Every structure is written in C-alpha cells, then in structure tokens.
Amino acid sequence: MNFQLNPLRKNLLLAGLVLLSPAAALADAEARILKLEQQVNQLLQQLEVQNAQITQTQEEVKQTQVVTQNAVIAKTNGRALSFESTNGAFKAQIGGRLQADAAYHNADNVDLGDGSSFRRLFLDVRGTVYDNWNYRFQYDFARPGGSDSGQRGIRDAYIQYTGLTPAITIGQFKQPFGLEHLTSSLNTTFIERGLTNVFNPDRAFGVGLSHGSSNWSASAGAFGDKSEANAADEGNEGWGLVARGTFNPIIEKNKLIHLGAAVLHRNPEDTALRFRERPEANITDVRFIDTNTIADVDDYQQYGLEAAAVFGPFSIQSEYINTQVKRASAASDLDFNAWYAYASYFLTGESRGYKANTGTFDRVKPNTTVGQGGIGAWEVGIRYSAADLTDGSFIGGEQENLTFGLNWYTTDNIRLSANYIKVLDVDRPGNAADGEKPDIALVRAQIDF
C-alpha cells in the first residue's frame, strides 16, 4: 500500500512543466489529477473500512467495560484473596490461618507430653456491605493435642456499624484489654504470649465501641460470656465492662513509642472464677500455675499497663496486669499480678508493623521473599515473664520464664519460628509442679491466607 510519489520523479515533472508546452503541461496535470483522484478514492475506501473497525472496536470495548464495571473485582495483595465492587460499597475477603506446632519438653517430675499438633486452623470470612456495615466470621477448627475437646470454636463473629463515631460492634470479639492479647496470634514476637496471658480476658459475646486515629485509640465494651462457654449450664451468664486507651507520643516510619492502659470489671457466672496458664507452650496440657475454682466471688477488677518502643530493627515491649478479686468476705479478697518485658531485633533490618488506630502490633513485611530470590526476614528476641497467683495463704503458684525466640519470615504471610523456653522457677508448695524448671523446645510453621 505504497502510493507515495518518488521524489526524483516529482522533480522531473516539475522541470517538465517549465520546459514543455501548455498542452504537454496540461496532459501531465491531467495524469497527476487522475492519479490523485484514484488515491483519494482509495483513501475514502480505507477510511470507510477504518471507521467500521473503530466502531466495532469501540463496541467491544464497551462490552468489556460492562463486564468489568458491573463486576466485583477479585484482588490479592500477594497473600490473600479479596473482592471489592467498583463503587467500593461492597467488599469481601475469604481466608484463614494455619499454625502447626511441635514441642519437646524436658521436665523432672511432670510428664508434659511431647508431640505435634495444629495450634490454630482458622477459616475467616469478612466483608463490608452497603458502605458502613462490616461483618466477620472466624472459626478455629484446631483441637490441640492434649487439650480438651472444647477447643474448636467460634472466634471473631460480629456485625459492625461504622456510620457513627465511635463504631459499634455486636457479637463476639476480643475484649479490649492487653497489648499482646489484642495483637493477632499471627504477629506476636514469640510463639505463645507471655505469662500475663493468664489474665487476658479473651473473646466474649457483647457490644463494643471503638475509635482511633493516627496516634491514639480508644475502645470499650460490655460483655457476657464467650458464646460457647458453659454450654450445659442453665444459669444466668456472667457480665463485665472493659475499656482501653493507647497513645503514641512518637509515631514515624520505623520509629514508635506506644503507651496504653486498660481496666476491666467483671461479675463471673455463679460467683466462680479460675485463672490458670500453660508454660508459654501449648502442646502440653499441664498448667504449672492454677488457682482452681475460686468460690464466693462478688466481682473482680483488672488493671493493665502497656509500653513498647520500636527504633528501626530494634524493639522493646512490656506489660503489667494486676487482678483484684473481691469475695464475700473482705478477708479472703485476692490480689494477683503478672508482667513481662522483651526485646527483639531484626538481623535483616526490618521493623515491626503497627496499627495506631487500634493500638496493636501488625504484620512484619520482609525486605526480600524466599522463593523469589530473597532470604526473608530474620528476627531474634528474648523475653522474661512472671505471674504470681499466690496471695497470702491462697496458693495458685508463682512462675518465672525466660524465652529465647527466632523468627524466619520467609514471606509476609509465612513464618517459621523456634522458641526455647526455660522455666526459671515454679513456686507452688504442696503441688507436684513445685520446683519444676523444665526446658521446652517449641517450633511453629505458620501461614495466613
């Protein structure tokens, strides 16, 4: 399709125009006009064809747009699957988490039960409808080896309305108390939470209010029991009130100071209460410290203090929780305590993630990814934690642990962890566990998707 005139020939024609007679010039012009007419006709035909092509293409593009614009778009951030309508009013995410543990224990008098098991195996469905309504349903299918059969169960399951400030949540969710408690089990620095976990209130069925901004968070709630607690029980449920606030005097990229405080009041069901805790390892079902059932409880209060700091790859964190149990006779009131402090360091330079509007730590994002040419993120940590469930003549036991941790974040949603837990002391006179100082080696493979 090359209709262009040869430039040389054009010049010759021009030269001819000057030299030739008008008749010859006219004949030459005629020829050139004829050629032009042919070319213009061809051009017109081609334009017709192109017009048809463009019209058809536009139609096809419109159809494709209809398909993609009416649709919900499926997306991934590389690890999880989510869906969002093009107007953003509708969102949905389907995922889960898997934590596979194995433990080896070395104890003197107590058989802690070596073995392996799933620690958590969640399905997790959440979403947003009509802009301002969130929902979440999270179920744990794991039944850790050695633990009782009631372990499987509903985790987060709620409806939330975000059209007001604060947001309102109804259903089951974590009671707002405790930094390590509220940080997802996916993102705790050590495999299990510290001994302060003995006082963590866990999830319960209730109503909550929450709000937060770029450097603070506040949340409160009124709660009944866990939805599946006491399934065989006919009596009235217990109830409680919980509130927590956090503040960040410094919050910059890879630099953070976190301060928090929380308070909890609770009337337990049937005036009965129990605190007990495993030794920062969950394959075993043995608890070195255990109040057993405390009877005649009117109510109890908990006070929690939190502090943490992140400076680039280095981080420190500490919590203290005091629990005061009020009983029928003031003489038998009880006062318990627990605290921990830890430090962690990323050998590969990453920083811990953080969500200021909820005052909790978040996912670690490795600088490089294993399987895509990288080595992932490597973190080491050390934690001291202690709990005291003994008050005067009431002996629930005292325990101190030292834990060394190594985390390998191969991707931002896969983590391999190894913890060595040295129980420094168990002080629980009259119990078989008294004086136990076991070594525990614990490993975990974890993915969330």
Add this chain to the structure above:
Amino acid sequence: MNFQLNPLRKNLLLAGLVLLSPAAALADAEARILKLEQQVNQLLQQLEVQNAQITQTQEEVKQTQVVTQNAVIAKTNGRALSFESTNGAFKAQIGGRLQADAAYHNADNVDLGDGSSFRRLFLDVRGTVYDNWNYRFQYDFARPGGSDSGQRGIRDAYIQYTGLTPAITIGQFKQPFGLEHLTSSLNTTFIERGLTNVFNPDRAFGVGLSHGSSNWSASAGAFGDKSEANAADEGNEGWGLVARGTFNPIIEKNKLIHLGAAVLHRNPEDTALRFRERPEANITDVRFIDTNTIADVDDYQQYGLEAAAVFGPFSIQSEYINTQVKRASAASDLDFNAWYAYASYFLTGESRGYKANTGTFDRVKPNTTVGQGGIGAWEVGIRYSAADLTDGSFIGGEQENLTFGLNWYTTDNIRLSANYIKVLDVDRPGNAADGEKPDIALVRAQIDF
C-alpha cells in the same frame, strides 16, 4: 496537523483562474496539484499509522476479552458474593449468616437462664455446574448457650438435578411441610417460629421432587433421619413420606393470597417418638411442653393447613397442624394440635417478599438503607400461638403464647429485632412448669452475606 485551505485564499485562487492567462492558470493548477499530492501523501502516511493503531488496539481488546470471557465473573447484589461463567453453565456463591441473640426472662418457679449467644452461624456454599446440576452445603457453627453440644451441624447439603421436571434432590434438606418451617429463619416475621414448630419435621436425609410456577408449588419426598441424628445408634433408621402443595389465587406486586396444605407420614426409629418445644425463645433450654419419649409407636401422620395474605404493608398469616400418633394398642393412640395466627405491618410502607415457585416468604427489601442516608424498614407484629400435647390421660402439656415483635431492617440483609413474649398459660398438671406465665424479652442482630 492543519492542512485545510483557508477559504478566503481558495476564493482568491478561483478569481485568479478567471482573470489570468491559461499559462498562469496552469501554473496555479500545478501548485494546487502539488499541494494535493503532498496532502494525499500525508493522508496515506497517517492512515498507515492509524491502521497500525487500530490493529494494535483490536489485539489488546481481544486479549482483554479472552481474560474476561474465559473468566468467571465475580458479582454482588450488594450483600452477597457470587460467581458466574459468561455462558451461565457454572455458578457459585459463598456466603453465610449470623444471628446474635440475647434474652431476659421473668418466671416464677423455673430458672430460664438469661444470657446471650449465637443462634445461628452458617457458612453456605452453593452453585451450579454443567447447567443442570445444583449443589449446596450449609453448616451451622453455632452452639446456642444452654443447649446441648449436638447443636452444631450440617443444614442443607444436597445435589440437585434440574434437567427434568420435577427437579430431583438427593441429600439433606427441609422436609416439605409447614409455611413458617420452610420460610428461611432469616425471613420469619418473629425471632423464633410459633408453637406449631413443635411439629415441624426439620431437615432430613432423603430424596425429593419439586416443581413450581408463578402461582403454585408442589413438592414431595422420602426421608430417613437427619444425617447426624443418633450418631451412636446402631439400629435401623426411621423413614417417612412428605408432600406439600401451595396455590396463590391472587399474586400481584405487593398483593398476595397464599393457601397451602401438607401431609406427612413417618415410622420413627425404634418405635420411639418425642415432641417438645421451647417458649418461642432459644437462649433458654427449658421446654414447658414435652411429651417425653412416646413408646410403642407404629407410625404417625401430620396434616398441615396454611393461609396468608399480603396487602401492601399489611400482612396476616396462620397455620394449623394436627398430629396423630398410632401406637401398638389403638386405645393409646394420641392426637395433638398446634396453631398460630399473626398480623404484621410495615410502618415504612414495604411489603413482605414471597417466592411463588416454592410457596415461602422471602426477604424484605427496605425502601431506604441505613448508612446510605435512609432509615431502613420498620415492621411491627403480633402473634398468638398455641400447642396442645395433652390427649386424655397423656399429659405433654398445653401452652399459649402472645408475642409482640419489632423488626428494623437496616439494609436488605441486616435486621435488628426485639420480641416480647408473654406466655399466657402453661397447663401441664404434675410438672413444675404448670401455671407458669413468664415474660421473655428477646433481641437479635442478624446479617446474611
């Protein structure tokens, strides 16, 4: 790229043509031809470029079409997530429902157990493959507080072939009996079904036939036991036959009359049978009426009559169920009854939804949506319901309830409900519940997604 001749200049040239000598005219024509040749060349080049552009764009459109046409399209109706292949032969939907309840009871002699719990917590996967094959799998993860541990379980789970008339269903699904029973728990006017529920046959494992049109439905089935019933039982299962038909003499937009009848025959497992029912509230585990195990049962028959009418925002509905138990000795045959009648009214003008081809009520669609500037739909209702499990000297108890209901449909898939249930009378001589007239306050937050 403006090659257009100035119209003024063109006119000047035309004027020149008349005035000038042929030689001058020829020279002018020459110039114009030259210009035309240049323009045509440029046009040809531009067309080349455009052709390339169009070809490339078409190629890109084709690739996008491949992506979108080979793909399954993710869609939402605003509340739920579904998928459909472009040829429609494949569909899938992943969703669930959450119902969070709390109850306060005021009774004289019986502790009904105040508290809160999930009433239902479903995951629900369904779809279509190869045009005519449907499947559904629905599981309830809730274990209502106070009820026994067997509550969790499989709900709908079946394979259905729609390539024939009637459609054939194999697996577990609701036995076709009872209007309120067959209407989804998402769409019942009151939080719990009326006392007729004592006779509702629930889901069972079986084979069903169903068909329906714009103003009638018919369904029948043969059923064994519920798939998870009697898990520890070694004996042969019970079995039954059920059939139901419905008809709509009037069915227009917001105007409806529903008439229905159903019959059920059943041989219970091990000749044992029991009917019992909670007081239209499910947090409690107490049943005021209870036949306990009826022994020596040959078989039993149930007859159900249904009627309902919708006139704009106003609706009435009623059901009657008669149950006749045939036992080894005709003298000990038993005859039980239950019925309810209710009226409801939408303060905001909506109408109840209805599916004629299954003869059941459907979702309410609020005229406006909370969180998008609206107030949702508001409905009030009142129901009387009664059940009689006493026949002659056989005393299972009689109960009458009056229930006042308030529903706030904030969106078409979120509903907040409050019911006040006044137990008018429990007539069960010899039982602790005899003469009880408790007040029950019940609230529910519900979403389906």
Add this chain to the structure above:
Amino acid sequence: MNFQLNPLRKNLLLAGLVLLSPAAALADAEARILKLEQQVNQLLQQLEVQNAQITQTQEEVKQTQVVTQNAVIAKTNGRALSFESTNGAFKAQIGGRLQADAAYHNADNVDLGDGSSFRRLFLDVRGTVYDNWNYRFQYDFARPGGSDSGQRGIRDAYIQYTGLTPAITIGQFKQPFGLEHLTSSLNTTFIERGLTNVFNPDRAFGVGLSHGSSNWSASAGAFGDKSEANAADEGNEGWGLVARGTFNPIIEKNKLIHLGAAVLHRNPEDTALRFRERPEANITDVRFIDTNTIADVDDYQQYGLEAAAVFGPFSIQSEYINTQVKRASAASDLDFNAWYAYASYFLTGESRGYKANTGTFDRVKPNTTVGQGGIGAWEVGIRYSAADLTDGSFIGGEQENLTFGLNWYTTDNIRLSANYIKVLDVDRPGNAADGEKPDIALVRAQIDF
C-alpha cells in the same frame, strides 16, 4: 459519505480532455482539482475525528486492562472455582466434596444398621502464594451415622515449599503408602476401599518430601500422630517413617502400567496398636475383623506392593500389604496380611485418569455430559479382597469379600454409584461375627466442586 466518482463520468471527462480546447480542458482540470481539494479536506477532517476516536478507545482499553491485569482472575474448569493472579504467583481455590450414602444389609446374627448418611462433606481451601509456597486446608464436616462422634475433622492441612527439589510439606497429609489409600476417595473405583484399607496409615501430622516426573514418583516422610488423635491423652505421641516409589514402564494416552512399592516403620503411642475394618461399607459401625488393642508393641513394619494396568476402557489393579508387629517378647510377634485385585470396564469407552508424578489414579472424564445432551460415563467393576488379622493363637479374624460395582459419571465431578458386597466368609472363632456372610447393598451420590 460516498465521494467516489462515477466511472462513467470519469471516462466522459477523459474523452472531453482529448476533444476540447486547452481552455476547456483547463477549466475541467480546475473543477476536478477543486473537487479533490474538497475531498482531501473532508478526509483530513475525518482523520482528525478518527484520531480522536482511536485515542479515546486506546485510553478505555488501557483502563480495562488495568482492571483486569491488577485483578485476580476468577476461573472455572466447569466444576470448580479458582482464582489466579495474572502473573501466576498467586492462586487460590475454594471448593468441597459431598458424598451421600445409603445402605441396606442382610446379615444373620449381627445387626449392621440400615440407613443413610453423609460419608464425606468437605470444605477445601488451597492456594499458592509468592510462586513457590502452597497451602491447603480441608475439613470433613460429616459424622457418618452409626460411627462415633470423633469423625469430623481436619483432613489435609499443610504448608508446602516447592522452590526446592524435592518439595517439602509440613502439616497433616496422607502418609505415602498404598495406591488405593493415596487415590482420592472421589476417584476410587468402588464406593469404599478394599479390605487392605485395614492397614492404610491414613493422614498424620508430619514432614514430607516428594518429587515426581512423567513416569515415576517418590515420596517419604516422618510422621507423628493424626493431629486430632488422642486429644485427651497426656503422653508422648507415636512416630513413624514412610516411603513409597512408583514407576510406569508404559504410560501413553489411555494406556498405562503402574508398579509401586512402599515401606512403613512405626512406634505406636503407649506401645498400643489396633487394626480393625468395616466390611467395605461405612453406614454400619460393625467391624467383622478387629485385633482389639495389641499391647506391648515395640514397633511395626508394613510392606506394600502395587500393580495396575489400563488399556483403554479396561483396567486392572491389585495391592498386597504385609504387616509385622514386633512385641516385647519375640514369641508374641504378629504377622498380618491383606490384598485385593479388581477389574473395571467403561461401557462408554472412557479410560481411568492417572497422575504419574504422584503415582495415583485421577478423575474420570466422561465423553458426554448428562444435562448437556449426553449420557455420561458408565463403568462396571468386580473386586475380590481379603484380610487376615489372625496369626497363630492371636485371632483378629479373617475376611473375604466380593464386590460388584456400577458407576455412572453424569459429569466429570458428579458420580452415582451402586455396590453390591458379598462377604464370602468371616473366620473369627469365638466372635459373634464368625461365619457371617452378609449381603450389603450400598449406593452413593457424589459431587466435588
């Protein structure tokens, strides 16, 4: 838009050129030049318009590409729903399976319990993140009627890294032993596996290595117990080592020879071991052969041999497993055996599917689909299987079965099966089952999605 010159008029003009005077010719040329100028101007304008159209269309295509390229594409192979990012680094699949069974038994002395139930009811989520990391989580919600309540549970649940050779798997998955055991329950020729299943090691929690190619596979692993086994048990877990290899001397389209061998070593928990098996039918909870708990077990070894051949629609398959139990006293060591052999034939000409890189049989793809004008695939089969749990004076029982099978694959993911099982003999002196020769009729409807 038709600017083309009428050819007749053109010829007339040409004729005029020759006949007319130069002045007339010049005037004619003038007219034609004017016309050309107008046409070229129109062409130029049209090109402008087209350019704008092309630019806009390209922009729209680019936007659509952004939507489809940034997105995860939802896909289906007609039966299942899957998702894949355009770069292939991320994949996800959400599905499940449903098997609905009914059984009728005819036995002399033992009540096998006729009935119906779900045999399997899986949800199944799997995917790939960051190219080389796979995960899977599969849960069985079924609690077959008649079996104990522990039946529900975790099936496959693991993290796998495929960036190395062999691939490494951590979590719970099938121990690599036994052709029929490793072939999905969706794809076994008969409804239940043969009596060799008494020795199949099932899934367990462990670490595995696996690799395979177009005509061989190899896999090995170290395993603890099943993740949910012995939940109430405080002791240390059992552990074992397993390895299997397969080879295909012939592997062509619809033509296959499979040879395989496997070995297993295991130290059971608490030195206790039990083998028992249902009669190739799962509605009943009765086991005709049962070693009961074998005490004082040091460890045990299993040796498995596999052979299978496919020639078009015809297939044969056989397995032999020998189990040697080492006990505290060599005198009480035990030696057990089981084997089966079967043949199957597709009346409709299909061939059994096979995956060489795992050495297991795969899905049957019917030539035509029911509901889309076809009749599906029809297969008949016959199997003999035998197990011997008796060794000297230790009587666990011997059993021989003959099974006739009919499979109707209506689509490639829906199958209706009927099996008639004739128990040829139960040789278990001293037990009620001794001499039983029951007939069992078993039907199944199955879908996977």
